[in-house]
Amino acid sequence: MIPQPFHDPVMVDAILRHFNLRPGSVVVDGTIGLAGHSLRFSDLIAPGGVIYGFDWDSAMLKIAQERLETKTNITVRLHNKDYRQIGDVLDADGVMADATLLDMGLNSAHLDDPSRGISFKHDAFLDMRMNTDAGETAADYLNSRSAAEIEDALFKYSDERWARAIAKKIVERRTLAPMRTTTDLVESVLAAVPVAAREKRIHPATRTFQAIRLAVTKELENLEEAVGNAADHLAPGGTIAVLTYHSGEDRATKLAFRARHNHGFTDVTRKPELPTEAEILRNPRSRSAKLRVLRRDLPDANGMASGVNAIQYPKIGVQG
Ligand SMILES: C[S@@+](CC[C@H](N)C(=O)[O-])C[C@H]1O[C@@H](n2cnc3c(N)ncnc32)[C@H](O)[C@@H]1O
Incomplete structure (x- = not known):
């Protein structure tokens, strides 16, 4: 069942x-x-x-x-x-x-399934693909693109104000160890977005997760x-x-x-x-x-x- x-x-x-x-x-x-x-x-x-x-x-x-x-x-x-x-x-x-x-929209099954790596609410592998049999994962994407490409994606897919700072943090972080989990991405965002600039209504990583998903799925x-x-x-x-x-x-x-x-x-x-x-x-x-x-x-x-x-x-x- x-x-x-x-x-x-x-x-x-x-x-x-x-x-x-x-x-x-x-x-x-x-x-x-x-x-x-x-x-x-x-x-x-x-x-x-x-x-x-x-x-x-x-x-x-x-x-x-x-x-x-x-x-x-x-x-x-x-x-x-x-x-x-x-x-x-x-x-x-x-x-x-x-x-x-x-x-x-994303459906509840995708968001609530930690194995998808779509939600910043669960610590999971950064997958984000819809068809999990084929294509590049979010981790592959974040480990292989230049800071400029990541910045462009954050801006293009979610109008992220802090696109440049977030892209820079991701690239800095992956020089120490490859980006692997949703926690790696959340921590990169939190390190980039000043506390005073954070919106109360939404989590600071919301836009980044949306943008990277759209970059991976090409929706x-x-x-x-x-x-x-x-x-x-x-x-x-x-x-x-x-x-x-x-x-x-x-x-x-x-x-x-x-x-x-x-x-x-x-x-x-x-x-x-x-x-x-x-x-x-x-x-x-x-x-x-x-x-x-x-x-x-x-x-x-x-x-x-x-x-x-x-x-x-x-x-x-x-x-x-
Ligand atoms: C918000 S959900 C749909 C929920 C549905 N209306 C319901 O009430 O249960 C969106 C669905 O579209 C699928 N989807 C997204 N992009 C697609 C595409 N390009 N082709 C086919 N399915 C797609 C996703 O896998 C997901 O299951």
Whole structure:
């Protein structure tokens, strides 16, 4: 039995108000994670609806599969793929989406799992990769880049004011011993940021951990293109909702939506929607969330229809 971490899906009621789901709808959950949002979608699209779930982390897909297995009157297609491949998968099935969600946050399972090295709250190996089978770890990154490159990453990915001082401390520290653990990184930050300059609301290492994770996972690169590509695979009248948690992600989403507004799409949320105070109190991880929504206009003459009634799928399973 896989342990079942708790994840309270962010702004789910706001998303549902935009989605207009009904029996038979085709939903793409591009970041299915622990299926918090998809479980809510599943009740509204039954009977006959389809969920395409994507996650590049196979551990998340296993949990999503277990959670969605009880929903027998819908079809669930899970893909251990990057959400950049949503378009390829839908094209291969000849389907367009009635609703697509991209939830860019980290999920509770990642944050609470010390072995990931993502959170400064646990002493752990500095890994930070999402796909733990491939690619460079955060430790590799911090031990191999120049101070200037680390400074650029801290600035680019999290607007860190103390980027230069932190990068310098990291490089100084690794001349004594390689950077290995989250504690090594926290201590470098604390040595660089003057006590008087520390913000009370957030831990001084918060921005550094975010920036190094984004440098390792490259989550922001091509995000604008990926959001646009997912939008272009909406059925006429279909809606894409994107939840972002920092300014770089929000900017990329805004640009993808602006480029399509009045070109067959309507940018529904010209200003992003925010979680309510009540939600922030209940679910502190929603604190920095922003929701943007884009709708494909009706009618659309592209000739592709929504719906997958003609396609025979197994009811639930992970595909390639
Ligand atoms: C905030 S969680 C999603 C939580 C989900 N909405 C829920 O309610 O349970 C984001 C998920 O997206 C996945 N992810 C992040 N970037 C991805 C990418 N480029 N392609 C596929 N999955 C990605 C992460 O592994 C993580 O499981």
